[in-house]
Amino acid sequence: MPSTQSVSLPLPSDFRYQDFIGFHQRDKTELSERVDGMEIHKGVLMNAIPCRLSLSLGSEIATMTINADADENALSDSEMTLLAGRMLGLQQDIAGFESKYQNHPDISRLLSHQHGLRIPQTTTPFEAISWAITGQLISVDAAISIRRRLIEATGKPHSSGIWCLPDEHILANTDIDTYRACGYSNSKATTLQRIAKAIVANELDLSPDRDPTDIGKALLAIKGIGPWTVSYVLLRGFGYLDGSLHGDVAVRRNIQRLLDSDEKPTEKEAQKWLTEFAPWRALVAAHLWAMDKDKAY
Template identity: 25%
Template sequence: MTASTTIELPFSPPYEREKAIALIAAHAVPGSERVDLQGLSVTRIMGAPSGPVAVRVELGTRSVTTTISSGEPSDVEAVASLVRAWLDLDLDPSTITDAFGRDPILGPMVTARPGLRVIGHPDGYEAAITTVLGQQVSLLSARTFSGRLVAAFGEPGPDSLLLFPRPNVLASVSTDELQRAIGLTGARTRTLQAVARACAEGLTLTPTVDLVETRASLLSIVGVGPWTADYLAVRALGDRDAYPAGDLVLRRALGVSTAGEAERIAEPWRPLRSYALIHIWTSAAFS
């Protein structure tokens, strides 16, 4: 029987738990992640020193209860670090209130949701692949594509979950086979494989990387544009000033038509523009 470890990861309240779980659910990969909206919990596989482990996180009012399918201290330490970054547990919410509370655009949003966090991703490579799958399609379609990808190329993992196919797997499968399995266009399939190949060859997408170099590496991949690179900076690289100015929802919410205009409006929001982005997106989704 596999040993498991449960730890409490504290944070500074408030925390918009329902919004966090709703966002995770909207992007959850069928077969690889289980989300309980009522229980405010997520179960997924994470990489650890001993190998893939199943991790269940449950958002409480002052801490995140985290259960790991391992008793190894190194696994517990690694997962704790991943979860803290993923769920933005180190944020002091007063930092955002102080920064944006009097802003004419963001002030009312921050007052309404003072505990909103930037929800990242515990696996940057997986975030990159699912982001490519979601380019120019609905969230529902993106989840359908990611579910097909995992069903076709994933392997059985802990807790009856499927392992998300690793970079070398997607890089080595034929383009035609990959396209048939997922139902993508040829161009999108080639971008998917190019991202997987780059990651297999050493591209790392974590909060510890050089942001400028990594963004340049992403933009050098055919089919990866500024929106994708900036979105991954928010969710995978932990860049709290990342800001995909060309995003359609963002521009509509700001009442502008160009990325340049969105950039100019956001200048006072540096160096926390990713929090401004999340507040604007959330307000647009739940207003």
């Protein structure tokens, strides 16, 4: 018999519901992520078990429910509480950031329009890695399409009909031709396969209690991984708010818009501008992304 477990936790009064909903509405086909009002459903593999993870957002409380295609619970209650808080970005020091920069001559305008902005997290660090590699140097729409084809080719369906994202065990054993058929370049395919194999072989430790900078160094040592990918993975997969996304095209474009400059800053200029906002550089980048309301990076 399938198992069902639930946990609830309070939401802050300034929680931005549409940011969280929008992050899970990137793929309009809703193959692996579906939105129904203030509830999202996501197909995930937990210990190789197909699960439907649901998060229902109330006015004051969020409730996570996991339906597993097994007769045992996928997670403990404490693990569920931690996962729900991570996915919702509730551990992020948003208040400290906004208090420090509420009068800043440049980003105070962003904070006034985007008060309470926090970063929705992926269910696992590997999900963040696979998305970051997929999205390297291409548009969000193109990345969504390629990701969808990979899920169709390698994912597993939950009994509800939603498809579960492939985990590292599946992608470690996925041949390069399958990646290529989904739209990956040869370099991206080999990089994603290489990382999946390293995780499965316990050669790459992505434990959430590790120092994010140590994880970043380990990722940078892998061929095919650059600074942008590392910063994105640490942001979406670990809630690390100080990665420098100065190489991101949208970040640079919106720095130009924010500062009303004639030219888009170079990567070095963007890096220098973001340095002032440590240890919240990636959070500033997220505020810059939010200027493009029709995209969910």
